[in-house]
Amino acid sequence: MPETVTAAMVVIGDEILSGRTKDKNVGHLADIMTAIGIDLKEVRIVPDEEDEIVAAVNALRSRYAYVFTTGGIGPTHDDITADSIAKAFGVPCDYDAAALAMMQEAYSKRGLEMTAARKRMARMPVGAKHIRNPISTAPGFQVENVYVMAGVPSIFQAMLDNVVPTLRTGQKLLSTTVHCPHGEGAVAEALAAIQKAHPDTIIGSYPKSFDGKFSTDLVIRSRSAEALAAAEAEVAAMVAGIGKAA
Amino acid sequence: MPETVTAAMVVIGDEILSGRTKDKNVGHLADIMTAIGIDLKEVRIVPDEEDEIVAAVNALRSRYAYVFTTGGIGPTHDDITADSIAKAFGVPCDYDAAALAMMQEAYSKRGLEMTAARKRMARMPVGAKHIRNPISTAPGFQVENVYVMAGVPSIFQAMLDNVVPTLRTGQKLLSTTVHCPHGEGAVAEALAAIQKAHPDTIIGSYPKSFDGKFSTDLVIRSRSAEALAAAEAEVAAMVAGIGKAA
Numbered sequence: 328m329p330e331t332v333t334a335a336m337v338v339i340g341d342e343i344l345s346g347r348t349k350d351k352n353v354g355h356l357a358d359i360m361t362a363i364g365i366d367l368k369e370v371r372i373v374p375d376e377e378d379e380i381v382a383a384v385n386a387l388r389s390r391y392a393y394v395f396t397t398g399g400i401g402p403t404h405d406d407i408t409a410d411s412i413a414k415a416f417g418v419p420c421d422y423d424a425a426a427l428a429m430m431q432e433a434y435s436k437r438g439l440e441m442t443a444a445r446k447r448m449a450r451m452p453v454g455a456k457h458i459r460n461p462i463s464t465a466p467g468f469q470v471e472n473v474y475v476m477a478g479v480p481s482i483f484q485a486m487l488d489n490v491v492p493t494l495r496t497g498q499k500l501l502s503t504t505v506h507c508p509h510g511e512g513a514v515a516e517a518l519a520a521i522q523k524a525h526p527d528t529i530i531g532s533y534p535k536s537f538d539g540k541f542s543t544d545l546v547i548r549s550r551s552a553e554a555l556a557a558a559e560a561e562v563a564a565m566v567a568g569i570g571k572a573a
Numbered sequence: 574m575p576e577t578v579t580a581a582m583v584v585i586g587d588e589i590l591s592g593r594t595k596d597k598n599v600g601h602l603a604d605i606m607t608a609i610g611i612d613l614k615e616v617r618i619v620p621d622e623e624d625e626i627v628a629a630v631n632a633l634r635s636r637y638a639y640v641f642t643t644g645g646i647g648p649t650h651d652d653i654t655a656d657s658i659a660k661a662f663g664v665p666c667d668y669d670a671a672a673l674a675m676m677q678e679a680y681s682k683r684g685l686e687m688t689a690a691r692k693r694m695a696r697m698p699v700g701a702k703h704i705r706n707p708i709s710t711a712p713g714f715q716v717e718n719v720y721v722m723a724g725v726p727s728i729f730q731a732m733l734d735n736v737v738p739t740l741r742t743g744q745k746l747l748s749t750t751v752h753c754p755h756g757e758g759a760v761a762e763a764l765a766a767i768q769k770a771h772p773d774t775i776i777g778s779y780p781k782s783f784d785g786k787f788s789t790d791l792v793i794r795s796r797s798a799e800a801l802a803a804a805e806a807e808v809a810a811m812v813a814g815i816g817k818a819a
Contacts (some may be wrong), residue, residue, distance in 0.1 A: 338616075342605065343599075343616075344603055344613045344614065344615075344616070345603060345607050345613070346601075346602075346603030346604035346605075346606070346607050346613075347607075349600040350599065352663070353618070354590070354592055357590055357591060357722065358592035359590050359591030359592075361591050361593075367590045367591070367592075368620060368625075368709055369590075369619055369620075370589075370616075370618035371615065371616070371617050371618075372615065372616035373615055374614060374615070374719075379614075379615070430672075440735060502591075506650070510709075511647045511648050512685065512688060514649075514690075515647075515648040515649045515650070515688070515691070516688060516690045518649055518650065519649065519650035519690070522650055530650075530651070531588055531593075531651055532649040532651060533593070533594060534725055536708070536727050538756045539787045539788075541709070546593060548591075
């Protein structure tokens, strides 16, 4: 059986929990993980509170192969992710000389002053590895299996692009969708029977409602192309037959 | 100092973790909680796995005043939320007679058969209270401080509207409904403009279909009676004007 590689995510930020900012990073990470064959198993959204960040990171890093965090690594007083990650690992948090030098150079070129606030972004748990930030220079960082990245979606995505090639990945989960122009109730029983007959697939049913009309996306997933095709054929035949017997 | 009321959310669904569906319910719940003075403190997104759902619900319901769940209450084999919540509370999960009767009546009117799969949606932890579902009838349910709602955003939002007036909050949220005899498509743009012009209100749009005819309930909410009345007047005028200019 092919290896399964798992991951979890911690989204750090009061602004997500207050509704002020609508998160876009969960969906992006989910898409990327699925594409490279890593199973994203859990996401936690926590406030800008050290105890909450430490608890979430420690709960997840022991359970899953990888933990990705977003948010809280900016220059302001409420950006406490670096300190929280250091605390989770029981190491000091300090200014990183290489990060400071890199930022100093980039800011000089842009005519920006290296203020104390900007310097804060060079703080990280001692011994952490950098995650390169091609957009605004101040790096994310990695401690063991925890990858700490920015909350701004463009920067998060750029950092993640630099992390992805370094990850151990499992076998890619293949996926196909059969659209059903009826509500879930019309297919539920037949679908359960098909799922039972195809244990190497995961069949999900996702209802939609648009302008008061219900339809359902039937998604079949498998690591085997043959198993996927067999289940897809049965689901498609089942959907095509709805109403014909009546 | 006014009392702080806290809440947490559990989003249940493989489709969110795989990236196939992009969650819209976290942002909506966050907005509503902020509007009514409840602090949303944590969100967990978990897969369709009983142990994971039970663990998340039990961890959160003891810590926060309210827990809201979305997803996994449909008719298909992968909808395991009702059983998981029953397990979390250590009570049996069974068919609810009142829910069955309500669904039987609604399905008869729509000419739908009450299949075993549809009946599944009447299963809930014994002793649970219903959360009314004005869109597709099958109710959500409440056990103590845990509110179990649908994952389809329009149904989740409608259920949440029925829950909100029952919650202990800092300041009461007022609400009024303008019925619109057209589908959502006819009002979406005008409604967005009215929402933008009335930032002290939260305006929701809930599509319905009966006998093949579409209509929409436009729900306006606010903590200010004046703001509510002003927005309601604009919404009512907008609805009255539909088709007149054409």
